[in-house]
Amino acid sequence: MIRNPKRRVVAFLRSRRIAIALIIAVGALSAVGTVPGQEDWYTHPLFIAPLAWLTLATAVCAWERTLQALRFAKSPAEVPESLLERARTRPQVTVPFAGGTDESVAEALRSQGLRVMVNSDVTAGSAGRIGLLGSPLFHWSLVALFVVIALGQLTVSSGLLGVPLGETVIEEEAAYGILDTGPLFSAHTGYGITVERWQREYVVDGIDRGPVPTVVVTDGDRVLARQDVYANRPLRVGSMLIHMNDWGLSPQIVLLDEDESELVRQSLLIDFAEGNPTETVPGVLEYADEDGQLWDIAIGLSPPDQGDERSTDETVPADALIRVGPADGDLGEVQRLPRDGTLSLPGGDAIALAGTTYYARLSVVRDWSLWPIYALLTAATIGLTLSLLVPYRAAWVVMVGEGRNRTAHIVTRHIRREVLFVHSIEGALRESVPWKESAS
């Protein structure tokens, strides 16, 4: 019974049975989130708490593995007296060795891939010392991975931002249609994000990647990056990653007064209807007339067929489909507004369609943790590979007795406690000396 509470916690965390149960439990809890309707499960405390517990248990395990590695990493030639004593009095295996020499013992150990050191009392061999790094590296990398992922999620910013062709949008909160930020997220960059060019068809290696925008990121007048952006080819600026998420149409609407003077010019972002590229989901503008009454102007588009040759990489020959009605009331009939045409609004003003182009819906993620995560994944893989495929093993052979009674006493250490190892050493020793003849 451990009375010290701190020791009890450590004993609890280092319990191997509990750790294995915890791994299984995290697996089972992960499965819960795959049930439809449970999409928010992975941020639930009932999921996060076992994960945090597993991280702590992994850290304790990593610490223990590090101590073990340091203990084993000493040269096998530095044999502790206790081990020598054990070899003399309680060896794992003994081999009659009359006629055998120290050199034949060394040769037998070498045949098993061990590096051999001989001193007066003992012949020692070891291999896979680099493998001792494996388990600590793997476990520490996992712990760091958990921590970095968690910190990254606290400071991440991830959102969708629509940029019409030829326009620049400043990377700030108001620019995003959808935005998720971590609770410790500091500030947006204020960089300008421009879609400079649009290519409807963009074939690389025989595969159409289009439509593809050419995105330019600027800091004031300074161009930070310029690139064609498509799937598997995001634009990177520091910790900012810009992907092409989707695309739509962008009509430029002009509000005119009674004298047809331009009051406001605005680009809208219009998406295609789900699964139907010939229909759009109307965008809504709010408009206040002279009397202060609010109106909604729903603006859809009549996109041409995909194969319409009048479409270019820059413009779309679409008419606007306008419905006007009081705010929160019923919208009126659909009225078609061709390019450069005007449509009167209640109160005397009018709107005009200056033209329609494309817009790129860009996914903009700022996450500093990405490269550290990749580095830790690599370190964990190297650690795991070393740990499992290059196991540390060592053997000590002590000669006991003289002449015909001379016997090789063998003690081995295998990081995985493989029982085959001692037998392979025993077999090699038996093959290395003519013990049968000598014994007889």
Added chain:
Amino acid sequence: MSMSVEVVVMWIAVTGYAMASTLFIIGLIFSRAQLVSLGLAVTIAGTAAHVVAVAGRWVRVGHGPYLGFYEVVSSYALITALAIIFLVWRYRSLAIIGAVALPIAFLLLGAAMFTPRAELAITASLASWWLGIHVTFAKLAYGSFVVAFVLGLVMVLRHKARGTWSEMLAKLPAEEQLDDLCFKFVALGFIFLGIMIGAGAIWANEAWGRYWAWDPIETWSLIAWLVYAAALHARLTLGWRGKRFAWVAMAALPVILFSLIGVPLVYQSIHGAYLLGY
């Protein structure tokens, strides 16, 4: 190679796997070593036909066997057969494990033959060299785990075998060696599965802008990795060996099979394209 020729060659492979399964099983039951040797020869012939069919399709459609149920499941059948041939080439006395492994290859390829053989094209989001890494390690992981399963099963069978069965199974390597091999294949599979998940996460970030989204197939791959992590910990820290570890290696296989083949059939997922083509 045209589609019709491919189908004929593929049926030759199915027949080869069926015949090899039969020869291995009869050889095991009636303790006839010659039948086991013949089963191995038929396995090699069936696998050769399978390789020809897969390679012919690869050249025709312009991509490896990783798009659509037919290609994916057929490739897992091929990996099963190749893994067994490799194992028997290294350890001749393990030939009898064909009695367990070949029926798996036969059932997988047989199931694949009754699914649509649509020739799906590589889409823009799939066009990445990460695809090759991700898929290669998925198949290597599956191959390692299926070998561990087979070794586990023969270890358990040997413990339970009576009469003529036991004569054949007695010719297998010693329990410790089988156990060690079973462990090594689980360990290899665990490394490969980890690389597959890591490569998938990096690729997902390049293609979609997020490295992990708890998509069902991502989640189930992680669950499979955790199951094998628990198995390895049980062995390395609690000393679960022999029959106990064999049972664990066997019990874990359905989880990895579900994550690689079953998940896209059960869940609507962004990964559906790889098996179902949507």
